[in-house]
Amino acid sequence: MKYAYYPGCSLEVSSAAYDVSVRAVAELLMIELEELDDWNCCGATEYFSQDELTACSVIARNLALVEPRLDQLIAPCAACYLNLKKTDRLMAEDAAMGARVNECLAAGGLSYQPGRVRVRHLLDVIHDDVGESAVRDKVVRPLAGLRVAPYYGCQVVRPAAEADCSEYPMKMDALFTWLGAEVVHYPVKAHCCGGHMTQLSEPMAFELIRRLLQSAVEYEADLILCMCPMCQLNMDAYQSRVNGFFQTSFRVPVVFFTQVCGLALGLEPTRLGFGKEIVPAMPVLEARLGAAPAASSR
Amino acid sequence: MIQHATDRRGSAFLREVIENTPGGQRILHCLQCGSCGGSCPNGADMQYTPRTVFAMINADEREKVLTSNTMWCCVSCYFCTTRCPQKIPITDVMYCLKRLAIRDGLAKDTDAPALAKTFTNLLDKYGRSFELGLASRFYLFNKPLAMLRMGPLGFSMFTRGRMSLVPKRIKNIGQLQAIIAKARQLGGRS
Numbered sequence: 001m002k003y004a005y006y007p008g009c010s011l012e013v014s015s016a017a018y019d020v021s022v023r024a025v026a027e028l029l030m031i032e033l034e035e036l037d038d039w040n041c042c043g044a045t046e047y048f049s050q051d052e053l054t055a056c057s058v059i060a061r062n063l064a065l066v067e068p069r070l071d072q073l074i075a076p077c078a079a080c081y082l083n084l085k086k087t088d089r090l091m092a093e094d095a096a097m098g099a100r101v102n103e104c105l106a107a108g109g110l111s112y113q114p115g116r117v118r119v120r121h122l123l124d125v126i127h128d129d130v131g132e133s134a135v136r137d138k139v140v141r142p143l144a145g146l147r148v149a150p151y152y153g154c155q156v157v158r159p160a161a162e163a164d165c166s167e168y169p170m171k172m173d174a175l176f177t178w179l180g181a182e183v184v185h186y187p188v189k190a191h192c193c194g195g196h197m198t199q200l201s202e203p204m205a206f207e208l209i210r211r212l213l214q215s216a217v218e219y220e221a222d223l224i225l226c227m228c229p230m231c232q233l234n235m236d237a238y239q240s241r242v243n244g245f246f247q248t249s250f251r252v253p254v255v256f257f258t259q260v261c262g263l264a265l266g267l268e269p270t271r272l273g274f275g276k277e278i279v280p281a282m283p284v285l286e287a288r289l290g291a292a293p294a295a296s297s298r
Numbered sequence: 299m300i301q302h303a304t305d306r307r308g309s310a311f312l313r314e315v316i317e318n319t320p321g322g323q324r325i326l327h328c329l330q331c332g333s334c335g336g337s338c339p340n341g342a343d344m345q346y347t348p349r350t351v352f353a354m355i356n357a358d359e360r361e362k363v364l365t366s367n368t369m370w371c372c373v374s375c376y377f378c379t380t381r382c383p384q385k386i387p388i389t390d391v392m393y394c395l396k397r398l399a400i401r402d403g404l405a406k407d408t409d410a411p412a413l414a415k416t417f418t419n420l421l422d423k424y425g426r427s428f429e430l431g432l433a434s435r436f437y438l439f440n441k442p443l444a445m446l447r448m449g450p451l452g453f454s455m456f457t458r459g460r461m462s463l464v465p466k467r468i469k470n471i472g473q474l475q476a477i478i479a480k481a482r483q484l485g486g487r488s
Contacts (some may be wrong), residue, residue, distance in 0.1 A: 010428035040425040040470045045374050046417040047397040049410070058421065061477055076317040090320055100484055107341040107480035108473035158376035159389065164382045192339045192375035199436065200409055201343075204371070208339055237451055242375075276458045288333065288445070 001129055003120070005033035005289045008077035009041050010229035013078075017273025018229060021258035022076050022122055024272060028138060028265045029130045030269060031122075032236050033074065033253065036065055042083040042092040045196060056097070057104035059087040062108040062129050069181065072118045074125060078155035078228035084103035085119040085160060123227055123257065124163045127171040129283045136180045142180030149184040149221035150176060150210065153190050153231045166190070172225060172257055179264040186219040188212055193231040197240055199292075209234050213242065213250045222284045225257040232256060236278050253281035264288070300470055319387065319394040320453045328352045328382040334378035335387050340371040348388050351395075362402040369395040422478055424452035425468030430461055 011019035026033050039062050047055035048115040050105035051287055063084060066073055091098035094204060102111050126135065150172035158166045169190055173183045186274040193212060194205035216224050226232040236254040255277055263285065270273075272280055308316075308326070313483065316322035328349070335347025345366040346354060354363050369392040378388040399405040400414070416436045433452070437445035439452050455461045 009429075012426070014429055014460045040468050040474050041427045041463060043418065043423045044427070046414040047421070048393045049414045050400055050418060051397065051481070052318075052393070053484060054418075054478055057477050057481040058474070061474060068309065081306075094320060103479040103484065104477050108470075108477040110473070110477075123358075137389065154373075154375040154377075159379045159387075166376075192373055192377075195373040195375075196413065197373050198432075199413055200370070204340055204343055208373075210463075237455060241451065276460055278454050278458070 001030060001033040001125075002034060002070060002115075003125065004066045005073045006039055006073055006080060007035065007036045008075060008080040009228070010077055010233075012144065015229035015256070017259060017276040018076060018232070018256040021256055021262050021272045022225060024267055025126075025258045025262050026122070028262075028267070029126060029135065030131065031125060034067075034070065036073070039065065042120060043081045044079050044083070048083075053097075053100055053104065055083075056087045056090060057099045059083050059111050060091065060105055060241040061108065063088060063111060064105055064112040064215050066117045071116065071216075072120055074120050074122050076122050077230075077231060078121075078153055081119060081121050082155040082160075085162075086117060088117065089112055090131065091162070121163050121227065123156070123171055123175070126142055126261075127175055132174070132178055139179055139262055139264050141289065143176065143260065143264050143289065144180050145182070146260075146285070147182045147184055147220060147222045148176050149186055149216040149219065149224045150189055150257065151193075151216075151224050151226050151231060151235075151254075152190045153194075153226070153228050154190070156227060157212075172227065175257070176225070181260075181262060181264075184216070184219045184221045186215045186221070188215045193228075193234040195230055195234075197233055202241070202245065205234070206238070206242045209238060209242050209247065210246055213239065213252055214248075216252055217250060221252065222288060223253040223255060223260070223281055223286070225260060226254060227257055232277075239279055251279055253277060253279045253284060255281045260285075271276060309356055311358045311360040311363070314360075314398070315355050315391065315394055317389050318398065320388065321387045322394070324384060324386040324389065324475045325352060325355070327436065328386060329384055331383060333381045333383060334456075335468070337377040337381045338371075339375060340373065344368045344371045348391070351391075355461050360403065364395065364399040364402065365438075367397065368392075369403070369406065370408040370410045376477075412440045420465070422475065423467075423471075423475045424465045425471050426466050428462070428465035431465055432464060440480075 143238045152169045157169045164171045194208040197205035332349045335341040372392040400411045405411045
């Protein structure tokens with residue numbers, strides 16, 4: 001299975017652990033990723049707040065750059081995923097908008113036919129395209145005894161519920177059951193992490209982050225699994241600020257789902273970007289799963 | 299007096315919002331049920347919940363809406379959108395209100411427009427986001443004191459190799475800039 005790959009800006013540096021683990025896991029699961037050449041930033045939520053046509057045109061350049069021989073594009077970042085999908089849909093549903101975006105693309109010698117590229121999230125691809133039996137066959141180090149809290153956040157499951165249920169998504173739960181982990185069912189797994197609010201209003205953002213950490217801890221999760229760089233950043237890098245703000249003492253590791261998935265598939269932690277998280281994840285992983293696999297494994 | 303939210307004659311502001319929101323006609327179907335505000339993680343911090351905003355839009359309370367904090371509390375989680383029984387694209391209406399407030403200089407008591415502008419200026423220049431550049435410019439010009447509090451966080455990101463000191467520019471930045479220039483020239487929805 002071959003897919004175009006749109007890493008997005010966060011995966012280049014601040015969430016490099018996501019990028020390396022996405023690539024490593026994809027390779028083992030026979031998901032062939034071909035990085036989109038010269039992709040540009042999707043504008044996150046910031047261009048849509050200012051100018052819709054520019055927002056869509058900037059995003060559509062990426063859709064237009066997908067090679068004609070490929071018709072699916074994987075975006076691991078929730079914001080990129082939503083923006084790419086949303087632009088494709090806006091262009092398809094509003095022909096006048098589609099025409100105007102194409103007029104803008106033409107200024108750069110490009111064009112895009114709405115609907116040509118299907119935008120996917122990697123979780124969706126692993127769950128639906130690879131599937132349960134192929135995943136189970138690849139498990140060399142079952143995650144038995146590890147209590148994981150799958151965190152979906154917002155923008156992959158809403159507004160288009162195509163990838164999963166928008167209220168109580170289950171695909172990551174299913175994946176980690178296949179990998180042998182104990183999946184924690186906690187009520188806030190698709191609630192909001194606050195997005196860019198950490199930059200605008202700390203009281204508002206920290207309260208949203210606190211609710212997530214609190215719930216995961218109450219349900220005795222060993223760690224939280226993310227599928228979006230912003231969610232990971234907010235819950236991990238801001239965790240000590242949240243503790244300071246509320247006089248709490250959370251110390252929950254927050255990592256990308258692909259990192260822990262990679263462990264179950266037998267990859268070494270060093271190949272999966274462990275150590276980049278601010279709240280260290282290796283102590284609890286080693287306590288539950290034993291020492292890291294020998295260098296000879298994978 | 300606030301008109302009924304489904305009044306199809308509509309105020310000038312109602313027509314403006316519909317015009318500038320993809321799928322905006324759905325606003326006409328608002329039942330005033332309040333599922334939106336009840337679903338919003340920041341509803342309690344909003345001056346007016348989306349339900350109230352829809353009634354105000356209908357009543358032509360343009361300035362009151364555009365100077366309120368409502369849309370700046372929105373973090374694009376889309377809970378309201380997926381739960382609205384009338385399928386109003388509420389998050390997109392919030393984006394529309396943000397655009398109108400920024401365009402008309404009505405945004406009040408929020409750094410959100412500055413954050414958006416700083417972010418997209420970097421995008422226009424490099425074609426990629428540049429987190430250190432974004433954070434330093436945004437804090438320096440908008441909340442210099444908060445910058446000090448960000449120090450330890452920035453340091454721990456840096457020591458873990460999660461922060462780049464230099465921006466990365468895409469190869470074909472000229473192409474992207476030509477696309478952006480054309481979009482500006484054609485004028486977006488607002």
